[in-house]
Amino acid sequence: MTEPIRVLFISISGNTRAFAHRLADYAQTLHQQDPNNPPIELKEISEATQSDGETKPFFVMVPTYLDGGNGIDNGVKELMTNAMGDYLAEGENADLCLGIIGSGNRNFNEQYCLTAKRYAEEFDAPFLADYELRGTPSDAEKIYTILKQAVASDAKH
Numbered sequence: 001m002t003e004p005i006r007v008l009f010i011s012i013s014g015n016t017r018a019f020a021h022r023l024a025d026y027a028q029t030l031h032q033q034d035p036n037n038p039p040i041e042l043k044e045i046s047e048a049t050q051s052d053g054e055t056k057p058f059f060v061m062v063p064t065y066l067d068g069g070n071g072i073d074n075g076v077k078e079l080m081t082n083a084m085g086d087y088l089a090e091g092e093n094a095d096l097c098l099g100i101i102g103s104g105n106r107n108f109n110e111q112y113c114l115t116a117k118r119y120a121e122e123f124d125a126p127f128l129a130d131y132e133l134r135g136t137p138s139d140a141e142k143i144y145t146i147l148k149q150a151v152a153s154d155a156k157h
């Protein structure tokens, strides 16, 4: 039996939630065709989430909400998504994070997907992929392949 791929996400206006479900639906279709394709198990993190301590590896999907700065030579302030950063910082959770997927809007130029990039650095996990807004079917295909490869090459756990 193939272990599900776990994906933790946070979503403020619903785009990341929509993409997470698109990704899980795509994984489910492939899983039904061939049980060697792992399904995706989603967990939504919000301000209300209490961590009882993660025990299995997972990936993170985080959109970008930043205020001020340009993210390069002056500071930016993370808004809205802090509950995910707090969750990763709790206990040993970050040790189980296999990678971060960022989303955002390219209109933000250098700040595109910057929260995911900052998390990757802070929590010492690879920045695996990015997509815009609600993502596309081809983003789901691409990201599913990346997650599957990351699980297969995970020598840490």
Ligand SMILES: Cc1cc2nc3c(=O)[nH]c(=O)nc-3n(C[C@H](O)[C@H](O)[C@H](O)COP(=O)(O)O)c2cc1C
Pocket: 010, 011, 012, 013, 014, 015, 016, 017, 063, 064, 065, 066, 103, 104, 105, 106, 108, 111, 112, 113, 114, 132, 133, 134
């Ligand atoms: C106030 C605000 C600030 C944002 N800042 C950024 C940003 O700095 N970089 C970026 O790539 N996207 C930025 N975005 C775009 C969001 O990351 C994008 O809409 C994302 O899909 C929202 O995900 P959600 O609907 O799951 O909350 C911003 C959106 C808003 C409303």
